[in-house]
Amino acid sequence: MSAETGTDASASRTGTTSSTSSVNPDSVRAVARKDFRDSIRSWVFWGLSIFFFMLLVATTGIISYFGDDIAAQGQTTTALVGLVQGITSLVIPLIALILGWKSIAGERESGSLKILLSLPHSRKDVLLGKLIGRSTVLSVSLIAGFVLAAIVVAALLGSFSVADYAGLLAVSILYGVAYTSLAVSLSSVTRSTTIAGAAMFGLFVLFYIIWDTVIVALSMLMNAGYLPQNETTAQATLLFNSLSLNSAYQNVLSLVTSMGETSPQTVALLEGMFGSVPFYLQDWFSFIILLAWIVVPIAIALYRFDRVDL
Amino acid sequence: MPALRVDELTKSYGQTLALDTLSFEVHEGEVFGFLGPNGAGKSTTINVVLDFIRPTAGRVEVLGLDAQAHSREIRSRTGVLPEGYQVYDRLTARQHLEFAIESKGSDDEPEALLERVGLTDAIDRKAGGYSKGMAQRLMLAMALVGEPDLLILDEPSTGLDPNGAREMREIVREENARGATVFFSSHSMEQVEAVCDRVGILQDGQMVAVDSVEGLRDSIGGGTSLRVTVDRIDDDALQAVRSLPTVSNVAAEDRDPPTITAQVDGSKTTVLAELEDHGVEVRDFSTTEASLEDVFQSYTTGAEVTAR
Numbered sequence: 001m002s003a004e005t006g007t008d009a010s011a012s013r014t015g016t017t018s019s020t021s022s023v024n025p026d027s028v029r030a031v032a033r034k035d036f037r038d039s040i041r042s043w044v045f046w047g048l049s050i051f052f053f054m055l056l057v058a059t060t061g062i063i064s065y066f067g068d069d070i071a072a073q074g075q076t077t078t079a080l081v082g083l084v085q086g087i088t089s090l091v092i093p094l095i096a097l098i099l100g101w102k103s104i105a106g107e108r109e110s111g112s113l114k115i116l117l118s119l120p121h122s123r124k125d126v127l128l129g130k131l132i133g134r135s136t137v138l139s140v141s142l143i144a145g146f147v148l149a150a151i152v153v154a155a156l157l158g159s160f161s162v163a164d165y166a167g168l169l170a171v172s173i174l175y176g177v178a179y180t181s182l183a184v185s186l187s188s189v190t191r192s193t194t195i196a197g198a199a200m201f202g203l204f205v206l207f208y209i210i211w212d213t214v215i216v217a218l219s220m221l222m223n224a225g226y227l228p229q230n231e232t233t234a235q236a237t238l239l240f241n242s243l244s245l246n247s248a249y250q251n252v253l254s255l256v257t258s259m260g261e262t263s264p265q266t267v268a269l270l271e272g273m274f275g276s277v278p279f280y281l282q283d284w285f286s287f288i289i290l291l292a293w294i295v296v297p298i299a300i301a302l303y304r305f306d307r308v309d310l
Numbered sequence: 311m312p313a314l315r316v317d318e319l320t321k322s323y324g325q326t327l328a329l330d331t332l333s334f335e336v337h338e339g340e341v342f343g344f345l346g347p348n349g350a351g352k353s354t355t356i357n358v359v360l361d362f363i364r365p366t367a368g369r370v371e372v373l374g375l376d377a378q379a380h381s382r383e384i385r386s387r388t389g390v391l392p393e394g395y396q397v398y399d400r401l402t403a404r405q406h407l408e409f410a411i412e413s414k415g416s417d418d419e420p421e422a423l424l425e426r427v428g429l430t431d432a433i434d435r436k437a438g439g440y441s442k443g444m445a446q447r448l449m450l451a452m453a454l455v456g457e458p459d460l461l462i463l464d465e466p467s468t469g470l471d472p473n474g475a476r477e478m479r480e481i482v483r484e485e486n487a488r489g490a491t492v493f494f495s496s497h498s499m500e501q502v503e504a505v506c507d508r509v510g511i512l513q514d515g516q517m518v519a520v521d522s523v524e525g526l527r528d529s530i531g532g533g534t535s536l537r538v539t540v541d542r543i544d545d546d547a548l549q550a551v552r553s554l555p556t557v558s559n560v561a562a563e564d565r566d567p568p569t570i571t572a573q574v575d576g577s578k579t580t581v582l583a584e585l586e587d588h589g590v591e592v593r594d595f596s597t598t599e600a601s602l603e604d605v606f607q608s609y610t611t612g613a614e615v616t617a618r
Contacts, residue, residue: 022382027413034409038398110396115452117362118390119413120382309363 020306021122031121031129036136039099045141048095052145055091057152059083064156077161080153081168081257088172089249093179093207096138097200100183103130105196108310123305131177131184131298138176142169167256171290175249178293185301191310211244235278242280245293251286311374313338313460313491314359319368321354321515328354330515331368336493341486343502344495346512347610352495353393355512356464360390373459386414389453393464393495397445399438403429406437406448407455416456423451428477442469450478454485461485461492467501479505499606511609518609528575536578538570539594540585547588551581567593 063079104127107113116126146169154160186199218237221227241247271277279285314336321329329351336342346352357363358370361381370377372384398406407420424430427447432440437448446469453461463482467475482492482505496502502509503523510520519526543562548570552560556576563569574581574597582592 024382026415030409030412033412034398034401034405037405038400111392111394112396112398114362114390114392114395115397115449118360118385118388118392118453119410120386121413122382310357 021124023122023124023128027121027125028128028132031116031126032132032136035103035130035133039103039134039137045137048138048141049144049148051091052142053149055084055087056080056146056149059087060149060153060156064158076157076159077164078258080157081164081253084168085172085250085253089175089246090208092138092172092176093204096134096176096179097183097204099134099137100180101187101196101200102193103134103184104188104305105190105193106187108191109193113310117310124302127184127188127298127302127305131181134184135177135180138180139173142173142176161258164257168253171249171252171256174252174290174294175245178245178290181294181298185297188301188305207244207246211240211246215241238278239280242286243289245290248286248289248293251283252290255283255287311338312336312371313340313373314342314493315371316355316359317369317371319355319358319370320366321351321358321363322366328515329358329365332512332515332517333368334510334517334520336491337508338491339486339489340507341482341492341494341505343506343509344493344512345499345502345509345606346495346497348497350512350610351515352497352512353464354515356393356462356495359462360385360388360392386456387458388460388462389455389458389490391446391449391453391461391463391466393468395449397437397440397448400436402436403433403448403451406452410452410455414456418455423454424448426454426481427451428474443471443474446470447474450481454481457488457490459490461490461494463492463494465495465497467496467498475501511606513610534574534578535598536572536574536581537596537598538572538582538585538592539567540570541568541591541593543568543570544588544590547585547590550584550588554580554584557581 059080063076063083104113107116113126117123121129146165150165153165182203183200186203187196190196190199215237218227218233218240222229222233222237227233242251312335316332316334319329319332320327332351332355344352344355354363358365359372359377361378361384364378373387375384377384401409403424404420407418407423411418411420421430421433424433427450429444429447429451432444437445440448446466450463450466453463461482466478466482470478479501482494486492486505492505494502494506499509506523508520508522509526511518511526543564548560548562551557551570551572554576557572557574559571559573561571563571570585572581578595578597582595585592
């Protein structure tokens, strides 16, 4: 099972040429399973599941209690998706970063990484296994919370849309995996958990403060006349906004569920401005952005982690 | 084919030279003691062997394979007891071993391995509560998974009491008898002399001596200290003994009973015969060998070795 599939045939004489490791699916699975077992304290898992359960049930309760108008329009699940994502868009990143920040740096600091890498796993296997292991903890607790709450939600809501509910769950999982990918990747570029922790904080600040601030600043500069108030600047601002992981989460949700479809008025406005709705404001593009936030960080980490002294 | 071949290996960290064109070989089927004081570069060498760190220059071959390009295959045939590790607190000994067994694709039984290292009692306890010695036993059991061709044990006696260290040496002998090559690092000669076929002494990133245990003893020149009890002291006899090429530091103590002491590198019977040829009656004699610890000290501190 641990057949050598090394790609670096040119054995380095000097040691300065970088070596790249191979990926073995069995190895990745073994690491992921061990990591899942090790990282999961049962209370974390159940705590998260109960948290998601409560979140859904409480939101549903509020809608069914106050939301007569919503119910009258048969939009209860849509309203649920909208309210829940307002909370999960903040809470899922927090959970993912907390689950992931020590994943590699912690093992490097304590030396348990030596146990993993003394066994026939490549460094890539370890990173991927960690990402899968930690993502599984978050995903399984999301699924558990959602599935358990489904009965209550379906009973309380007048019109329960399984598609919207499942869509919210699926996109939330992807969103969680993206933040886990960021967390594991950042954790692999440092040997200190302190720095890793600071990086997680920085990531949070980036997505929740800096990104929005940049957009506000761009608009202000445009309004004040420091930036040309033309189509290019407007496009750049909108593009920048759509690249944010958090916008991608909302946009993909509106693609998958019936939440927050772009209103015909907005479409008309955008078409008036740009001739047509720009590609990066279309929902399919936000799906690519969401996937890119999963793939790009871990790809960079895979490249770099192979090349460092542990 | 050597089990391990280190060829002109250099590793520097900025200005610090951890390994300086280090070269040595470990033969297939031997127990090799890799000895050196803390900070000599033993762990750095092992880290290159396992591809945890990359050489600045030079190369390492393990089981005939390049340590960097074929690390996965090397590690699938190698059992490792690393140094400075930490066990997974929330996993039991059984889960640790299941992970190693799954990783290596072997069909070992966790119970059997833990029995060999004497950790059966704690099999289903979380490793977070283990003592250093128990963790060390667990890691040794993990190293034994899959009957590896090569065992790399980095300071395996750390945290073990004398009894545990003896059991560990016993396992080294068993594994060697099975056919495994054992590469065994230590900062203490005492740990390696009992089990090692050959010993390499590392000092400041360079190998200062590689030899068998006996060879090292001889090479140091301390040889054997001979103490002979005689009936009388005879100057001619002393002179004759002093003139023997293999003898040094000859001293006579004219007391009761008269005693002659000498450092002997060659045969001690030559000395005894020389005394008797000069009519001196040898009543008793004893020898003391220079301990390997002294040999090690002399290589790593530059101190003179004299047999006690």
